[in-house]
Amino acid sequence: MSKRETYERMTEELLLPIVEQHGFELVDVEYVKEGGNWYLRAYIDKPGGITVDDCETVSRALGDLLDEKDFIEESYILEVSSPGLGRPLRKEKDFARSIGKEIEVKTFKAIHHQKEFTGVLKEYDKDKIIIEMENQETMQFARSEIALVRLAFDF
Numbered sequence: 556m557s558k559r560e561t562y563e564r565m566t567e568e569l570l571l572p573i574v575e576q577h578g579f580e581l582v583d584v585e586y587v588k589e590g591g592n593w594y595l596r597a598y599i600d601k602p603g604g605i606t607v608d609d610c611e612t613v614s615r616a617l618g619d620l621l622d623e624k625d626f627i628e629e630s631y632i633l634e635v636s637s638p639g640l641g642r643p644l645r646k647e648k649d650f651a652r653s654i655g656k657e658i659e660v661k662t663f664k665a666i667h668h669q670k671e672f673t674g675v676l677k678e679y680d681k682d683k684i685i686i687e688m689e690n691q692e693t694m695q696f697a698r699s700e701i702a703l704v705r706l707a708f709d710f
Contacts, residue, residue, distance in 0.1 A: 558628075559586045559587075562586045562595070562626070562627055563584045563585060563586050565624075565626055566584045566586070566595060566597065566617075566621070567581065567584050569617060569620045569621065569624065570584065570597055570613070570617055573613055573616045573617060573620075574599055574613060577609070577612065577613070578601060579599045579600065579601045579605070579609065579613070580599065580600045580601060581597070581598075581599060582598040582599060582600050582638045582642070582649075583596075583597075583598045583638065583643075583645060583646070584596065584597050584598075586627075586631070592631070592632055593629045593630065593631035593632070594631060594632050594633075594634060595621075595627065595631045595632070595633050595634070596634045596635075596636070597613065597614075597617065597633075597634070597635045597636075598635075598636060598637065598638040598642075599613055599635060599636075599637065599638075600637060600638055604637060605636075605637040610635045610636055610637070611635075613635045614633060614634075614635040617633065617635065618633055621633065640706070640708045641705050641706070641708070642705055642706055643703055643704065643705045644658065644704045644705060644706070650676070650679045650684070653676050653706060654676055654677070654678075654679075655675060655676065656675065656676060656706060656707075657673060657674065657675055657676075657706070657707040658673070658674065658675075658676045658686065658704055658705065658706055658707055659671065659672070659673050659703075659704070659705050659706075659707045660672045660673075660674075660684070660686060660696055660701060660703075660704050661701070661702045661703040661704075662696065662700050662701060662702060663700060663701075663702045664700065666694075666696075666700070670702075672686065672688065672694060672696075673686075673688070673689075673707050674686030674687050674688040674689070674693075674694065675687045677693065681698065682697065682698055683695055683696060683697050683698060684696050684698070684701070684704065
């Protein structure tokens with residue numbers, strides 16, 4: 556397990572009791588380097604959406620625990636936020652919640668001369684996802700072909 560994965564897993568373990576205590580859902584934790592800085596990001600959600608106060612509450616509690624446990628070697632910036640409208644589907648529960656909803660699938664390589672597909676999520680497992688497109692055609696994608704899957708949204 557890489558250092559990044561270890562930090563994410565340990566942070567999730569600290570964070571789960573906090574979000575559950577407040578009735579929130581832990582969507583994801585990521586530890587990434589951007590522009591020379593390390594970021595530890597936690598994405599939380601709840602029915603009706605997360606507020607700035609919700610993020611602040613979780614951030615303070617998590618920050619105190621991270622200071623106490625002190626397992627991350629590098630300096631980092633802690634961010635707690637909502638996953639937003641363009642929320643990627645990564646975990647089993649994300650896909651389960653999205654059955655019957657419109658999603659966007661972006662592939663690494665072009666399939667039928669395109670890399671972006673939109674359709675209703677019909678089926679998924681650890682190896683593939685199946686969507687039904689607007690023209691009633693179903694498309695199956697191997698997970699290894701997929702760069703990004705997220706809920707589709709229209710403005």
